[in-house]
Amino acid sequence: MADAPDTRPMTLVQAVNDALDVALSQDPRVLLFGEDVGMGGVFRVSDGLQGKHGEARVFDTPLAEAGIVGYGIGLALAGMRPVAEIQFAGFLYPALDQVLSHLGRYRHRTRGRFTVPMVIRAPYGGGVHTPEQHADSPEAVLTQAPGVKVVIPSDPMRAKGLLLAAIEDPDPVFFLEAIKLYRSVKAEVPSGHYTLELGRARVARAGDAATLVTYGGMVEVCLKAAEVAAREGVELEVIDLETLAPFDAATVMASVEKTGRAVVVYEARKIGGFGAEVAARIAEETVWSLQAPVLRVAGWDAPYPPFSAIEHHYRPDARRVLEAVRKVLAA
Amino acid sequence: MEPLRFIAEDGARADPFPLSPEELTRGYREVVRARVFDERALTLQRQGKLSVYPPYKGQEAAQVGAALALDPGDWLVPSYRETAAALACGLSMSQAILYWRADPAGWRYPDDLRVLPFYIPIATQLLHAVGVASAGRYQGEDWVALTFIGDGGSSEGDFHEALNFAAVFQAPMVMVVQNNGWAISVPTEKQMRNPRIADRAAGYGIPGVVVDGNDLAAVWHVTREAVARARAGEGPTLIEAVTYRVGPHTSSDDPGRYRSADAGAAWLARDPVSRLRAALEGLGVWDDAREEALRAEIAEEFAAAVREADAAPEPEPQQIVEQVFETMTPDARAAWEVLRRG
Numbered sequence: 133m134a135d136a137p138d139t140r141p142m143t144l145v146q147a148v149n150d151a152l153d154v155a156l157s158q159d160p161r162v163l164l165f166g167e168d169v170g171m172g173g174v175f176r177v178s179d180g181l182q183g184k185h186g187e188a189r190v191f192d193t194p195l196a197e198a199g200i201v202g203y204g205i206g207l208a209l210a211g212m213r214p215v216a217e218i219q220f221a222g223f224l225y226p227a228l229d230q231v232l233s234h235l236g237r238y239r240h241r242t243r244g245r246f247t248v249p250m251v252i253r254a255p256y257g258g259g260v261h262t263p264e265q266h267a268d269s270p271e272a273v274l275t276q277a278p279g280v281k282v283v284i285p286s287d288p289m290r291a292k293g294l295l296l297a298a299i300e301d302p303d304p305v306f307f308l309e310a311i312k313l314y315r316s317v318k319a320e321v322p323s324g325h326y327t328l329e330l331g332r333a334r335v336a337r338a339g340d341a342a343t344l345v346t347y348g349g350m351v352e353v354c355l356k357a358a359e360v361a362a363r364e365g366v367e368l369e370v371i372d373l374e375t376l377a378p379f380d381a382a383t384v385m386a387s388v389e390k391t392g393r394a395v396v397v398y399e400a401r402k403i404g405g406f407g408a409e410v411a412a413r414i415a416e417e418t419v420w421s422l423q424a425p426v427l428r429v430a431g432w433d434a435p436y437p438p439f440s441a442i443e444h445h446y447r448p449d450a451r452r453v454l455e456a457v458r459k460v461l462a463a
Numbered sequence: 464m465e466p467l468r469f470i471a472e473d474g475a476r477a478d479p480f481p482l483s484p485e486e487l488t489r490g491y492r493e494v495v496r497a498r499v500f501d502e503r504a505l506t507l508q509r510q511g512k513l514s515v516y517p518p519y520k521g522q523e524a525a526q527v528g529a530a531l532a533l534d535p536g537d538w539l540v541p542s543y544r545e546t547a548a549a550l551a552c553g554l555s556m557s558q559a560i561l562y563w564r565a566d567p568a569g570w571r572y573p574d575d576l577r578v579l580p581f582y583i584p585i586a587t588q589l590l591h592a593v594g595v596a597s598a599g600r601y602q603g604e605d606w607v608a609l610t611f612i613g614d615g616g617s618s619e620g621d622f623h624e625a626l627n628f629a630a631v632f633q634a635p636m637v638m639v640v641q642n643n644g645w646a647i648s649v650p651t652e653k654q655m656r657n658p659r660i661a662d663r664a665a666g667y668g669i670p671g672v673v674v675d676g677n678d679l680a681a682v683w684h685v686t687r688e689a690v691a692r693a694r695a696g697e698g699p700t701l702i703e704a705v706t707y708r709v710g711p712h713t714s715s716d717d718p719g720r721y722r723s724a725d726a727g728a729a730w731l732a733r734d735p736v737s738r739l740r741a742a743l744e745g746l747g748v749w750d751d752a753r754e755e756a757l758r759a760e761i762a763e764e765f766a767a768a769v770r771e772a773d774a775a776p777e778p779e780p781q782q783i784v785e786q787v788f789e790t791m792t793p794d795a796r797a798a799w800e801v802l803r804r805g
Contacts (some may be wrong), residue, residue, distance in 0.1 A: 196627070199590055199621075199625070199627070202591055203597070204594060206591035206594015206596070206597070208594070233583075236787075241580055243570050245571045246579065281788075302788075378793070381794070382793070
């Protein structure tokens with residue numbers, strides 16, 4: 133046995149592929165399906181998995197999102213561990229009846245008799261000049277579905293561990309993968325099986341001047357903003373939520389109680405976005421430790437723009453995050 | 464395509480006839496049981512002892528006939544109208560009463576019962592039935608999933624997606640459409656251009672059968688054949704059971720607002736219960752004494768079920784936040800404490 137840590141550099145796409153491969157290898161109940169999944173998927177996330185695990189377990193479905201989710205619910209009810217892919221989070225909407233009416237309700241309405249241990253993966257978010265409708269961030273809609281967990285990883289190592297935890301979870305989990313992160317970063321990822329606990333936020337960078345609360349594709353934006361601030365002697369704390377639902381209030385509140393200032397950063401439309409929930413929770417639970425209003429940096433009150441040349445003005449960047457930081461520090 | 468029929472309205476049996484006298488007797492027993500439950504449940508509702516209740520009077524044969532075609536180990540995936548099918552599959556009357564009382568004690572079915580709960584969102588459960596059906600093949604099980612929908616539900620996208628998924632995956636699923644003429648107040652002719660729902664099966668490349676839904680023998684027979692095909696790996700079947708919703712959509716509905724009192728009068732002559740009794744009498748295996756004994760037995764079953772349901776523990780407020788996830792979240796735990804204090 134070599135003593136060297138058993139890791140490999142991977143993109144987020146490769147890490148998700150690796151997690152799926154591990155899950156398919158270790159549990160015969162795991163099935164992987166969706167549109168174009170057989171040939172590897174439009175982002176190559178399922179590359180090679182059909183060849184390795186067979187067409188019965190890794191398969192294409194008809195082009196129908198409600199069908200994909202509803203079929204998966206049925207598989208899960210009767211003993212399987214389905215992992216469904218929705219090709220883009222913005223294509224999820226035909227399936228919202230299945231998501232909101234059924235996915236997270238079975239355990240509750242059968243008082244535990246029937247459960248839906250299912251994972252629905254979807255690429256989400258902008259930043260890579262995708263066509264119209266391909267860059268949506270519908271996570272707030274999903275957190276409104278009772279009984280459904282919502283997980284959004286921010287790097288390859290965490291994506292693999294969180295996805296394996298999601299597949300092993302006894303309840304339904306939405307697993308959103310930031311398209312912007314799919315190939316933009318490579319990081320060391322342990323091989324084989326490991327899991328990271330769902331329902332826990334983490335301190336991605338420690339600091340004392342103000343707290344940036346964020347998740348998914350905005351974590352790297354906030355870390356970049358924190359680096360710039362550090363050059364001016366301002367140490368920002370970055371909280372990566374990782375799991376939006378259930379919400380880890382304790383980690384967020386501990387940070388805000390320490391810094392007294394909070395900026396919530398997310399790329400979905402600002403109004404009614406998940407950041408609104410975070411800001412409200414901070415107001416409810418730790419308003420007396422605040423020395424400035426909680427600010428949000430998020431998408432504008434408009435559809436995610438399909439206009440490539442100006443699209444980058446929609447998605448928050450480090451500059452906009454730092455503007456908000458200056459405001460809360462000045463208060 | 465004319466609906467397949469084995470028992471005429473006067474009870475005359477076709478020859479050959481697909482059911483044995485024992486099967487016909489068993490079917491009659493379940494049909495009467497369903498009828499009694501429905502009538503008394505509606506009365507309970509009027510007395511304030513049930514929540515909103517969707518009656519199925521006139522549709523007993525369509526539901527019971529299909530349900531009896533299942534073997535132990537098969538699955539039932541009903542819409543909200545299928546209490547009769549659920550009872551025939553083994554749901555107890557007391558559980559059904561508690562379910563329609565909207566009491567959490569009624570919402571956890573026994574672990575060995577492969578009956579999924581009633582569904583309110585229209586046609587969404589059909590996709591679950593396809594998934595349940597396919598799941599058996601991965602586990603070395605040969606179970607079949609039987610699911611129900613109505614004529615109105617056949618307009619939903621999930622109806623189409625379920626049939627297409629079932630066809631593409633050759634899922635061992637049988638879908639029964641109870642074409643009962645009405646989607647609340649909208650008649651079938653305003654719901655679809657081609658009122659022969661079974662015709663749509665051709666569009667999915669699967670068998671479609673239309674059957675007299677008020678003829679228990681016909682429904683049982685075609686469903687049994689469809690179940691056998693499904694179990695043998697020959698894929699799904701779409702069955703259209705032509706029937707009539709004699710009563711209101713639910714206990715909250717007043718059909719007088721949208722259809723005349725004598726609408727469907729012809730259907731009373733096609734009543735599935737009296738037709739079946741006539742067939743049994745024609746076989747010489749039924750008489751008034753047997754009828755009286757059966758009615759008394761079922762009346763006692765219902766009365767006992769009411770007593771059992773009434774003895775269920777009062778629901779407690781904290782049950783609201785139980786069973787959301789396997790492990791209670793910190794937020795749910797806090798809410799549980801608040802609710803428990805009342």
